[in-house]
Amino acid sequence: GAVVSQHPSWVICKSGTSVKIECRSLDFQATTMFWYRQFPKQSLMLMATSNEGSKATYEQGVEKDKFLINHASLTLSTLTVTSAHPEDSSFYICRPGDTYEQYFGPGTRLTVT
């Protein structure tokens, strides 16, 4: 099946710094990428949808200036958490969105101290 990778798998950063998370589709091309956030013991919440070559669309309540999404190629989408704060600590997961059956990435655990 389609393989999706995320890097890093986990990251610890200090409050006020920025962190970039990469999501790569390894054996296929993705024109659309969904980004989800998952707090401990909670469900997956859609944050935004990135589209290759155009601006991302954000869900209500998600600050687009804080969570910068770039989808510059058909195999790479990135999420940058700017000026991170402890409340941004979460599990961030990507999922290609060109069909329903595409698989989630393995996730990135972000801890902001």
Added chain:
Amino acid sequence: GENVEQHPSTLSVQEGDSAVIKCTYSDSASNYFPWYKQELGKGPQLIIDIRSNVGEKKDQRIAVTLNKTAKHFSLHITETQPEDSAVYFCAASISNSGYALNFGKGTSLLVTP
């Protein structure tokens, strides 16, 4: 907005017994209903899915049933094994949103030997 309700939130069964998890959805235009298994620290894995033109689908010990009239669908796991212990999420497609999904809140399944 449209949402997906999932029950129970926790479920404990003995090895060999069956487990059933139920979900209801509100978007009558939803036409794709996947189930995911998530182990600790990992991304969700698609285990089975069903489309709206089918009432039931089975894959070895796992089956999903769909009642479009009542807008509910269920996951059935038979002959449970300890390795089935995980968090299970149901999801429903969001109409007019490409291939985006709405997720239930998850069910923590524990299979005891």
